[in-house]
Amino acid sequence: MTKDALAGTKPFTVEEVLRDDHLKPGKIVYTVKNYGRSPGWVTSQWANAKIVSVINGLDDKPDYFSGKGSMAIPKCDDFLEPESDLKNEIFVSSDDIDTVASGTSFLYVYGIITYRDVWNKTHDTRFCFYWHAPQSGDLNPLGWYAEGPVGYSRQT
Numbered sequence: 001m002t003k004d005a006l007a008g009t010k011p012f013t014v015e016e017v018l019r020d021d022h023l024k025p026g027k028i029v030y031t032v033k034n035y036g037r038s039p040g041w042v043t044s045q046w047a048n049a050k051i052v053s054v055i056n057g058l059d060d061k062p063d064y065f066s067g068k069g070s071m072a073i074p075k076c077d078d079f080l081e082p083e084s085d086l087k088n089e090i091f092v093s094s095d096d097i098d099t100v101a102s103g104t105s106f107l108y109v110y111g112i113i114t115y116r117d118v119w120n121k122t123h124d125t126r127f128c129f130y131w132h133a134p135q136s137g138d139l140n141p142l143g144w145y146a147e148g149p150v151g152y153s154r155q156t
């Protein structure tokens with residue numbers, strides 16, 4: 001996924017590609033989707049973009065609700081019918097992204113979404129994704145990969 005696809009902006013110029021701007025996410029859009037067969041209500045959500053110096057460099061336990069790249073909507077009651085979704089944005093400064101594009105650091109986006117079902121039971125979904133910016137000789141494609149320590153991804 002390119003910065004263009006993430007931000008919905010104009011195509012890159014030759015100069016932007018030569019500066020590796022196409023490898024820099026900047027604005028990250030994530031989607032909360034109801035995959036169930038009944039409606040649900042999103043009661044809170046939180047996401048954080050964290051840049052680390054080593055691959056898999058996240059703490060063993062998620063550090064929710066802190067960090068300069070964090071976005072929180074602590075109390076909401078968004079109704080989601082089956083197969084509907086809700087888009088959210090999180091931003092990472094271009095200064096922070098430069099080291100990710102060059103391969104000297106690594107970007108993770110992780111978060112937690114809590115929701116209640118039609119029987120008023122509370123659930124949560126935790127997610128973690130890694131932004132892969134291929135370096136010379138790397139055959140893995142550019143994009144987001146579901147990856148991170150065990151406690152970062154789960155559904156209840």
